Amino acid sequence: MLVFPSSPMLWFVGIWPHVLSPLRSMPGPDSNLLFGFGPFAEAWLCDGNRQLEWHRKYGSFVKFRTIMGLERVSVTDPKAIATILNNPDTFPKPSYFQETLIRIIGNSVIALEGDEHKRQRRVLLPVFALRNLKHVVPNFAKSCEALVEYWDKELDARGDGVAVNVTEPINRTMLDMIGSAGFGFEFNTLHNSDHPLAKSYHTLIFATGINKLLDGMSAISWPLQYWPFGRFAAVTKAKRVIVDESMKLIDKRRGEMSVNEKDSHHEGESRDLLSCMLRKQMQAKPGEEVIEDDDMVQMIMTFLAAGHETLATTVLWTLHALSIHSDIQSRLRTELSRLDDEITYDSLESCRYLNNFVREVIRFWPPASVTMRVARENSRLGDYVVPKDTIIQIAPAVVNKLEEFWGCDAETFDPDRWDALPEGVGAYNMLTFLEGPRKCIGWKFAMLELKAFLAVFLRRFEVESMGRDVGNETCITTKPAGGLTVGMRRVKEGEMGGDGDSGVEA
Numbered sequence: 001m002l003v004f005p006s007s008p009m010l011w012f013v014g015i016w017p018h019v020l021s022p023l024r025s026m027p028g029p030d031s032n033l034l035f036g037f038g039p040f041a042e043a044w045l046c047d048g049n050r051q052l053e054w055h056r057k058y059g060s061f062v063k064f065r066t067i068m069g070l071e072r073v074s075v076t077d078p079k080a081i082a083t084i085l086n087n088p089d090t091f092p093k094p095s096y097f098q099e100t101l102i103r104i105i106g107n108s109v110i111a112l113e114g115d116e117h118k119r120q121r122r123v124l125l126p127v128f129a130l131r132n133l134k135h136v137v138p139n140f141a142k143s144c145e146a147l148v149e150y151w152d153k154e155l156d157a158r159g160d161g162v163a164v165n166v167t168e169p170i171n172r173t174m175l176d177m178i179g180s181a182g183f184g185f186e187f188n189t190l191h192n193s194d195h196p197l198a199k200s201y202h203t204l205i206f207a208t209g210i211n212k213l214l215d216g217m218s219a220i221s222w223p224l225q226y227w228p229f230g231r232f233a234a235v236t237k238a239k240r241v242i243v244d245e246s247m248k249l250i251d252k253r254r255g256e257m258s259v260n261e262k263d264s265h266h267e268g269e270s271r272d273l274l275s276c277m278l279r280k281q282m283q284a285k286p287g288e289e290v291i292e293d294d295d296m297v298q299m300i301m302t303f304l305a306a307g308h309e310t311l312a313t314t315v316l317w318t319l320h321a322l323s324i325h326s327d328i329q330s331r332l333r334t335e336l337s338r339l340d341d342e343i344t345y346d347s348l349e350s351c352r353y354l355n356n357f358v359r360e361v362i363r364f365w366p367p368a369s370v371t372m373r374v375a376r377e378n379s380r381l382g383d384y385v386v387p388k389d390t391i392i393q394i395a396p397a398v399v400n401k402l403e404e405f406w407g408c409d410a411e412t413f414d415p416d417r418w419d420a421l422p423e424g425v426g427a428y429n430m431l432t433f434l435e436g437p438r439k440c441i442g443w444k445f446a447m448l449e450l451k452a453f454l455a456v457f458l459r460r461f462e463v464e465s466m467g468r469d470v471g472n473e474t475c476i477t478t479k480p481a482g483g484l485t486v487g488m489r490r491v492k493e494g495e496m497g498g499d500g501d502s503g504v505e506a
Helices: 008-020 049-058 078-085 095-105 114-128 130-158 167-183 196-205 210-220 222-226 230-256 259-263 273-282 293-324 326-336 345-349 352-364 415-419 443-457
Strands: 061-065 071-075 162-165 371-374 379-381 384-386 391-394 461-464 472-475 477-480 485-490
Touching (some): 049 061, 071 078, 078 379, 078 391, 095 293, 114 130, 114 273, 130 162, 130 167, 130 443, 130 485, 167 196, 167 273, 167 293, 167 443, 196 293, 230 273, 230 293, 273 293, 293 326, 293 352, 293 443, 293 477, 326 352, 326 443, 326 461, 345 443, 352 415, 352 443
Parallel strands (some): 071 391
Antiparallel strands (some): 061 071, 371 391, 379 384, 461 485, 472 477
């Protein structure tokens, strides 16, 4: 049987990529002509490890293929990344990626594109003003105190130096922290794993095995989202619970706010993020842009899902870093021992080594390893014209560790590097929170949460490695595979650590 040139398969697999594609000269790994790296290549490559190898071998622009020879591009060139991230209308998220986000975190600022994203971001920015963030630091510390008391009781029962699986307590504590600092409510999921929010987010976020595949399928084929059985029904039910609980939070907080608080700022007013949103809504003048209730529901979903999941993941990697770098742990403890018992914004910002350490953790282990964009039109990036509809990957897990930017010790965990960064390291060489008009709106909030956790935890406990290799797995975020277990013991009085050198190989 003859195969004519008009055959779609011959066109996509044989003629377009090798003869006509503007990307035909872009280097990249060999792959099966028909299946590329598989129909779910983006999911398979979501931790960034393979792309790091590719970029070291092929340079700043790498082409790879998925099923039917569809071309994908991975980019690390700072100028190209700046072009992509500063032009979100030309390079939005692919629709299936956006649908996946909406399904998990709601129809809010992270997932939305275009004018609606700009509107939500515009009305949200004042909520994340520094004057508001300073007031929620004690809420962070309070949630962390509850966690150290939880572990204190565990060590009372089991003894100092035992192996502790920290994964679930951290996940629940970070949800409690968002509840307290974000909405002024005590969820107490640390001691109540049956809380509806805790159970619902566990369903949404901790998909494994076949459920990860089903989540990907539902993003591509929206009718599956309404299939009334199995995983699809469980996700739909979990999301409904979260929406209902979010609306209850709004109604309860609105009812609790005093008349004075509605009218003007006064001493003692609630400064959690939900109160700030409601206050802005209540004080709005006629015709002024406000945050509507439906917007708040979606934003609460985003804070709860994206906020607690990314922070929990980062705290796990933080404890892993401390467990394998005892010298760094001692230096941090020494610095933090000088703080007063009451943790404040100013006291956290005064700790130079703490700030360096937190920056290095998020450089080394960005919770979102890879993000994607799609070219809405033919676009020049570097020496290449990227055709319309091409999916482009930007991998913080790769960019944050490239030797050409960070030097020969890029894969060495060294907080001291932040005192003297290599010449040429700029905003687009460190992409944990992305950059441009879509930079993470809550990045300062997240950094303060992590610093507050360390300030409370390290003055009470010491952790050590269990001597096992810790791999990673990706489900929403890239976290320690199978959770994290560390040896934990209490720090005795007068044992607050000493100086130590960092720069140890991770």
